[in-house]
Amino acid sequence: MTARSSVRKAVIPAAGLGTRFLPATKAVPKEMLPIVDVPTIQLVIDEAVRAGVTDVIVVNGRNKHAIEDHFDHAYELEHTLRERGNARAADEMAAISTLVRLISVRQKQPLGLGHAVLCAREAVGDEPFAVLLGDDLIDNDADPGIGQLIRVHAETGAAAIAIMEVPAGKEHMYGIVAGDRDAGGRMRIREMVEKPKPGTAPSRWAIVGRYVLPPEIWPHLANTPPGAGGEIQLTDALRELAVSPAGMVGVVVAGARHDAGDKLGYLRANLAYALKRPELRDAVLALCREILAGQGV
């Protein structure tokens, strides 16, 4: 499903160090780690494209070539696949390079998520845009997660961000928002705090890695000093936007969310996506049973 969208451009920050996934991320960005056999960032770009996005700006760090190469033509590979009679795989490879118009910008130092988004300012310009974290997955085949936020933005004119309720005691791991929820479950956000100290969180509503932002975010980002962890935090700039006249709406997005930047979340995502594949489902279930039986579980 490709919707006509008021939001044409999406920023995908992929310049983090990925320390939780070392050594796998020593030479490969964590956004390139596969979910079954598809790089996480390809699933994220697919979500954006299905929501009507035409231009994707990837913010790259030190391992930028892996991502650029993946979305480029691979003539030799396609040629060899065709020579070997595997036209289907060759077509699939060719389709990846025509998925979207991809612009690559560089974040020279990993100074934080807010700084990474700011690196895309020139490429985005003076229009509303989407931000999708390249290690955060929202699985919804019928209604892509970012498309749900684009609709809320089109309806309200406000910035729209995805939120989810997290278990008590886990708030310190997230950006936390608080505000008034309406009957439809949307939250008019009044307060935001990045990784609150245990016991100080204003709610259990956490920010998920999907945002639709107006261009008014740029000066806020440019003026944001380093915050939690010494990084320039997107949440700190968002707080300024939330208290501006246009405001900010938190939306519980429909879809299965996976944090593929975390080891357990990554394994969970692989299992969930494998179980969705008809050609793999039974074999994966049998494999799980076999492993559990081997562990005496």
Ligand code: UTP
């Ligand atoms: P994370 O904090 O999850 O990524 O940032 P990280 O720092 O790479 O991971 P760990 O904690 O060391 O394992 C969320 C997103 O923001 C990007 C990351 O690539 C990730 O997609 N990011 C973060 C940047 O692009 N630049 C930064 O300076 C920081």
